[in-house]
Amino acid sequence: MNVPESLRLVAAPLFLIILPLLLVLIRDVIGRSSDSTIALTGLEYLSSTKLNLQPRRRWYRVTLFAVIIITLGLLWARPEFQSSRPVFYADTQTRQKSIILVIDVSRSMAGPLESQSKADRLATYGKGDAGQQDQITRYEAARETVYSFVERFPTARIGLILFSTEPFLARWPTTGTSNRFDEILEENLRESSQLRRFSSLTNTDAALMLAKDVFAKHASTRGGAIVYISDAEDEIENMRLAIRDLRDEGIRLYAVGVGISESIVDELSQEFADDPGFRIFRADSEDEMRDAYRLVSELEEAPRILSEESAFVTDLRGIIALVLAVFSAIALWLLETRLHRTQVAGTSAEGGTWRHRVFRVS
Amino acid sequence: MYFEFPEAFFFLLVLVPLLFLLSRSERRSKEIANTYKSHPPAKTFFTTRLILIVVFIAALITVAAMPFVPYEKTGSFVFLTDVSRSMHARHSCSEPTLLDRAKKVMRASLSGVPEARFGIFAFDRFAFPITQLTNDHAYIDEVIEHGLYVGLTYEATRTELANALSVVAQKKQRLFGVYGDVRHVVLLSDGNIEGDFRRSLREPIQQLRNAGVRIFAVGIGNPEATPLMAVEAGQCTSRNVEVEGQKVMIPFRADVLKYIANETLGQYFSEAETDELVRALRAELSLEADQTARSGTPPSHRDVSWVFLAAATLALFGLMILRPARTLREIDELEP
Numbered sequence: 001m002n003v004p005e006s007l008r009l010v011a012a013p014l015f016l017i018i019l020p021l022l023l024v025l026i027r028d029v030i031g032r033s034s035d036s037t038i039a040l041t042g043l044e045y046l047s048s049t050k051l052n053l054q055p056r057r058r059w060y061r062v063t064l065f066a067v068i069i070i071t072l073g074l075l076w077a078r079p080e081f082q083s084s085r086p087v088f089y090a091d092t093q094t095r096q097k098s099i100i101l102v103i104d105v106s107r108s109m110a111g112p113l114e115s116q117s118k119a120d121r122l123a124t125y126g127k128g129d130a131g132q133q134d135q136i137t138r139y140e141a142a143r144e145t146v147y148s149f150v151e152r153f154p155t156a157r158i159g160l161i162l163f164s165t166e167p168f169l170a171r172w173p174t175t176g177t178s179n180r181f182d183e184i185l186e187e188n189l190r191e192s193s194q195l196r197r198f199s200s201l202t203n204t205d206a207a208l209m210l211a212k213d214v215f216a217k218h219a220s221t222r223g224g225a226i227v228y229i230s231d232a233e234d235e236i237e238n239m240r241l242a243i244r245d246l247r248d249e250g251i252r253l254y255a256v257g258v259g260i261s262e263s264i265v266d267e268l269s270q271e272f273a274d275d276p277g278f279r280i281f282r283a284d285s286e287d288e289m290r291d292a293y294r295l296v297s298e299l300e301e302a303p304r305i306l307s308e309e310s311a312f313v314t315d316l317r318g319i320i321a322l323v324l325a326v327f328s329a330i331a332l333w334l335l336e337t338r339l340h341r342t343q344v345a346g347t348s349a350e351g352g353t354w355r356h357r358v359f360r361v362s
Numbered sequence: 363m364y365f366e367f368p369e370a371f372f373f374l375l376v377l378v379p380l381l382f383l384l385s386r387s388e389r390r391s392k393e394i395a396n397t398y399k400s401h402p403p404a405k406t407f408f409t410t411r412l413i414l415i416v417v418f419i420a421a422l423i424t425v426a427a428m429p430f431v432p433y434e435k436t437g438s439f440v441f442l443t444d445v446s447r448s449m450h451a452r453h454s455c456s457e458p459t460l461l462d463r464a465k466k467v468m469r470a471s472l473s474g475v476p477e478a479r480f481g482i483f484a485f486d487r488f489a490f491p492i493t494q495l496t497n498d499h500a501y502i503d504e505v506i507e508h509g510l511y512v513g514l515t516y517e518a519t520r521t522e523l524a525n526a527l528s529v530v531a532q533k534k535q536r537l538f539g540v541y542g543d544v545r546h547v548v549l550l551s552d553g554n555i556e557g558d559f560r561r562s563l564r565e566p567i568q569q570l571r572n573a574g575v576r577i578f579a580v581g582i583g584n585p586e587a588t589p590l591m592a593v594e595a596g597q598c599t600s601r602n603v604e605v606e607g608q609k610v611m612i613p614f615r616a617d618v619l620k621y622i623a624n625e626t627l628g629q630y631f632s633e634a635e636t637d638e639l640v641r642a643l644r645a646e647l648s649l650e651a652d653q654t655a656r657s658g659t660p661p662s663h664r665d666v667s668w669v670f671l672a673a674a675t676l677a678l679f680g681l682m683i684l685r686p687a688r689t690l691r692e693i694d695e696l697e698p
Contacts, residue, residue, distance in 0.1 A: 174496075182537065325419050
């Protein structure tokens with residue numbers, strides 16, 4: 001869904017600042033009755049015996065001032081324009097592609113990435129660091145994928161959910177990803193870290209539902225994608241339901257199954273073959289993990305997705321202020337030439353005083 | 363002062379023909395006045411008008427250039443917020459929970475120190491940083507609203523305050539590039555821990571001292587013990603949580619929080635002293651310019667367009683009320 005183009009006033013009440021200016025303008029229009037408006041044609045006028053009253057010129061003046069005042073009020077009200085494409089280079093991107101990385105931190109993720117069989121993995125359950133110090137663990141491979149995503153999508157809003165028995169929202173989606181979530185991901189499942197203590201069983205659907213909730217609460221999100229990395233393969237029924245639930249909400253899901261069986265990959269791939277919003281990859285090695293990351297990145301970089309999930313806000317104050325400056329200069333030129341007005345006053349022969357606003361016309 | 367769009371100043375060129383026009387206008391006004399055998403407006407009128415017009419146009423062009431002023435001082439603070447189940451305590455469903463009250467203090471701190479970077483650690487049984495250190499207060503606000511809740515991690519039934527303090531100290535030492543500037547942590551908690559707190563807190567307090575971190579502890583709670591209202595499907599029920607037929611009551615342990623604040627050379631504040639907390643945080647802001655480079659986040663700045671907009675508005679107001687005619691007294695003086 002593309003962002004509807006819209007205009008809004010961020011500080012609409014400040015528009016009322018122009019009220020005193022409008023009052024002065026109104027006073028100028030309905031001011032002292034002793035004033036009269038007289039149009040002059042310079043010296044040519046003096047040869048005429050007929051006074052040429054031209055009230056219209058007063059209204060031209062008023063109109064010019066009114067436009068200036070109202071535009072000034074608009075500046076106070078901070079108008080913004082929202083669109084799916086940037087209008088000026090200084091536009092602020094208010095809605096970015098949103099990706100939530102859902103990483104399994106259950107005990108089995110402490111096992112080596114390149115373990116070939118389920119029996120091997122079961123054998124490593126709960127013994128993450130026994131004799132495997134030199135091998136990259138699944139958790140570490142998943143962490144590298146997170147780093148790669150963060151670097152590949154520097155303007156995206158990326159969130160992070162770590163899950164084991166229950167999911168934990170480790171990072172609300174943010175564009176501030178320069179530290180690549182190292183504040184939390186620096187911990188390792190091999191050591192006696194908090195993450196290690198947090199680590200237990202696997203609850204896939206709870207993690208995916210938390211991701212869905214985050215998207216739902218995220219006011220500036222449309223669609224979005226979840227990249228799910230896990231080695232769980234016993235949750236297929238729950239996962240199937242979760243996938244359907246997410247797809248119903250327009251959320252794309254890319255599942256990277258670390259060491260999961262090919263039959264599960266085939267089953268889910270066939271079931272969702274017609275759905276471009278779901279892909280499942282099997283990764284048993286660092287190369288396969290990198291391939292999965294590359295494919296997901298390419299899918300997420302599709303122009304259609306980028307334009308649908310981006311929103312830009314243009315602060316219109318700059319352009320309006322420039323237009324107003326130029327318009328005011330032109331208006332002043334008009335006021336000083338074609339609508340020139342001066343006010344003259346004096347004492348009449350009878351001893352009274354007189355005062356005129358005098359327009360000059362060319 | 364800096365400008366996001368300095369190219370706008372090229373438009374100041376419109377003032378050149380305008381100045382020529384205004385001087386011509388002065389001559390025309392005098393011609394007309396002479397024609398009527400009147401007196402032309404005083405010289406001060408033309409001078410004032412010229413100044414007002416120049417101010418008006420120049421101020422508008424400056425607004426277009428989007429001026430901003432970077433904050434001179436900055437600081438990095440971490441909220442260490444208790445999200446254990448006891449923070450759900452309240453006397454009735456119409457009252458805010460302890461966590462809601464903690465969030466109020468956090469928001470007040472954010473708005474009171476707009477130039478500072480903030481980050482949030484949430485703790486219960488575990489303690490994890492749930493945001494990066496950032497100047498983006500809108501983001502922190504969003505996290506406070508949606509990303510900070512009781513039950514953030516599994517089994518939020520325990521308040522491991524010692525672990526939380528230890529984690530903060532360790533993060534500062536392990537990730538000095540990220541947390542190196544953090545010297546003050548705002549701890550928001552009911553202090554509800556069991557056992558000999560002096561013993562359990564001894565080591566983490568030493569770690570904090572070694573890391574150069576002081577704790578500003580904010581006590582969130584009521585003088586009397588507060589019941590825990592049962593929550594079902596995210597909704598508060600009028601039922602109290604009971605264990606073995608006894609209402610679960612959450613005591614407020616200001617003594618624990620005061621102890622932590624004192625031992626880390628920090629300060630203790632009650633919820634009612636949020637202004638004091640803001641003042642204390644502001645007093646810790648420093649001029650260290652390299653903090654920005656270290657934290658990797660752009661510096662905060664203030665949009666000062668409104669100053670120039672106010673100048674333009676006042677100039678226009680002046681232009682509209684400026685009267686060219688002399689006062690009758692002046693005319694009398696001029697016409698014998």
